[in-house]
Amino acid sequence: MQLATSCDKKADPAPVVVTPPPSTTTVAPAKSSAKSVLTFTFAALSPAINGTIDNTTRTISATVAAGTDVSKLVPTLTISDKATVSPAPGVAQDFSKAVTYTVTAEDGTTQAYGVSVVVPPAPVVTTKAIKSNSDLPDVLEDLGNGVDYLVTANISITGTRVVTVRPGVLIQFEGGSSGFTISSQAALKMIGTAAKPIILEGKVASAGSWQGILVRATNIENQWEYVTVRHAGGNSQNGGLSIGYFGDATRISLKNCTFNTNFGYGVLCNDDFYSGNCFTGFANNTFTGNTKSALKIRAAEMGSLDTPGKYADNGQKYIEVAKQGTLIDDITVKKIDVPYRVFATVRSNAKITINAGVTIEFTTDVGFDCRYDDKQGAIVANGTTAEPIRLIGYLPNIKGLWKGFLLENGSPETSFTNCIIDGAGSIISNPCSGGYKAALSFGANPCGNYPGRGIVSNCTISNSGGYAIVFKTGDPVTVSNNTYAGNASDNTFNYK
Template sequence: MQTKFKISCIAIMLTLIVASCSKDEPTPPPVTPGAKSSAKEITAFSFAGLAPAVTATIDPATKTISATVPAATDITKLVPTITISPKATISPATNVVQDFSKEVSYTVTAEDASTQSYKVVVTKETVTVSGDQVIYASTLGLSTNIVQAIDNSGNKVFDFAESIPGFSVGSVTPESIISVNNYNRGNGYSGIIAMDSKTGAKKWDYGTGENKQARQPVMSNGLVAFGYGTNYGYNTLVAVDAATGSKKWEFSNGLKITGNAASTNRFFITAKDNSGTDNRLVAVDKDGKLAWEKKGIFEGSTAFSDGNLYLANLSGVSAFDEANGNLKWNVPGVFKNIVVGNGLVFAVDDKKTIFAFDDKTGSKKWSQTFTENYAIYFGENALYATTDDSKGKVLTLASDTGAKKWEFAFNHNNGSSSVYSVSAPIVADGIVYVGSGQYGLHVLDAQTGTKKKAYEKLFQPWVVIVKSKVY
């Protein structure tokens, strides 16, 4: 009797336990045979081919995928590795090259045919130039110039955001590099573009799509000015804000602009009529108003120093007072290139002779005649000259005597082609940067001419920044 009672109690307790468990953990509903998955997620997205690999961030709420890649990455040809939900498919497929310079959409399709779209946005790292020295240089190309920033170890910091056909620098500040932008080289159309000198990003452009042509820009008083017109008429001097590119004013005297220059005080143009009989030198104030003009003055090479405008042209070398245009002195002859420095005016005539004149009086200090045609430049108390003959030479002369200090020859294989031309040298902090179309950008010691290094794939040193100073 007692045994039966114990067994009954145990049975009742087991029944209560089972009942209690059943209430806490309900039995899941049975799975319907043949049901298909609705899972359609992108669970991982990366660019495994980059070094180092880049893993994107996925926002499950907005279905947006974002990734930041190194600044030098070509984002037009990236291959993503994508992981998705089991039994789902994706289009475009994983491991297929895509152009991520614009937003790319992916669609994930679940097993049950339901879909989910994702948007992928790829951005480049913003790389800021650092260090004491940065070289801005370009490749040599007739159709496209890739402009690069190179640090003082010779490493590429970044490519500029725009690949600009026919790129050549007009004006430079520590913040911006401003150039003619030949946006439609085939038809000859051009505008003006400004790029950030620290990151390479485009800041603004002017005139793109207007089907006009722009001359090389010059800068003064926070304004960028350039000749602008149709059919290479350049009949208007346009001034825009250097920071924003917005137009401030335009000036025209009805003549074709043949040259433009700027001092710290105002802008200057040379202009002529269609017949070429009316030639003028014109000064324009920073507000776009005519300051003065001189008739009978031909276009030429200009330089500025101590309130004077120096002009080398078919009439010789002349010095004008910037304030009123009065002629101070003139040396007759045919001259084509002029620079100033150390109280001297240096000019090259049509007989391959380099002259040095006193900048106040025009009296000759020295002259040197060469067998080659040289273009001249001044930097760090010395005169530099380059020639495009078969040797492709750069040499330096003592500014006070004209004595040759050193000479460096690229020894071109074929000096008859423009591809083998020698660039304008830039002299900064005891270093000469000069380019050869055949042998690349060379770095020379300014005292001896000894080659320190070379960048074979680059040609032209557009500008050098050393300790925040622009050269």
């Protein structure tokens, strides 16, 4: 018997995909293990001192100036990001002994840095005393840090002796009469440099605490460069450097020198009788803080002062021009940062050229003279519209304060253009000029055949105590395009 069976075949059911829910667990990033000192500075010191960090040996070293108190120094540190340090930065520590700073990284690991601060020994004081002429060596050397020489008397350098001072030397002077006097054919030669100037100063840092330097010698080796003289002018010297005496023809060269905080003048030329220039060289000098003018000079030195020099920051805001013999060498007066103030009439047998922009002030009854027998004398004062030359009284707007210009010798070079001339004509210059008060007086015909010559154009002449311009009819004096105001007499006078 055969049995037959059957069943229906059905498809398998589709698989079910189950997606697990998102995880709510966050994996924390690894913590930083950085733990270095990046900078270490003593910022309160002047200048600030940066420590040297050695990350191999984990040490920090710093060297401070001699004499520094390291028992309470406050360091500034920068360290790795997310790290901390102990002791805390900005807190004073005693660095006379070893100090350890421990840097802790974010992950808790640590690194220690040992800090050492070195204080060098104070420099050895090598000051040599100069108490008498015999103590003064022929060559003064830079002996090291500090004061090299201390002078306690007035030291004389005379005969043909030449004393040389090397760059970088510092000389102090103690006592009101201490200083150097150079005379005869002797010389004090001081050539410093910008980096190593030579300094002469008072042990007491106040004006007049020592006498200063007196030069009365003709030796052309009296040369100073990059020399500073300060605190001098005591014992009636009245200045840092005093030059010349009674016709001794002293000469000296000053370049890149500084005269400051002296009692009286920075430099004074004292020789009323010597007609030549005291300066064999003069360039780029600075005068500050002197109680009187930067310089007291004569007309001969007016031509030495240069535009780069600094003369303004002193007690008297002008250059004092004093008496001297007849000027015999041509000069060019250059524009500087203060006026020239003339205290005695200047007689010239040489050409005086006055540059544009110059101001010359005149005190009572003084002026410039070129007499009829001063054959080489001439005044060439040619300003510009932008920079006129000012020839004025030392007190503004005073009629007839100063004498004026006496121009008897008839030089064809004499010329005044674009000048402001105010307050002249105080006294009769000379009977040979006609006997008239005037700002500008040409010719000397009453004393012989000395016709006036010159040019006056585009000038303003005011407040003369007499005439503005005087000359003889027919003389070759050209007067044109001038402005006149407040003159006591006529603007021009032509005598016969």
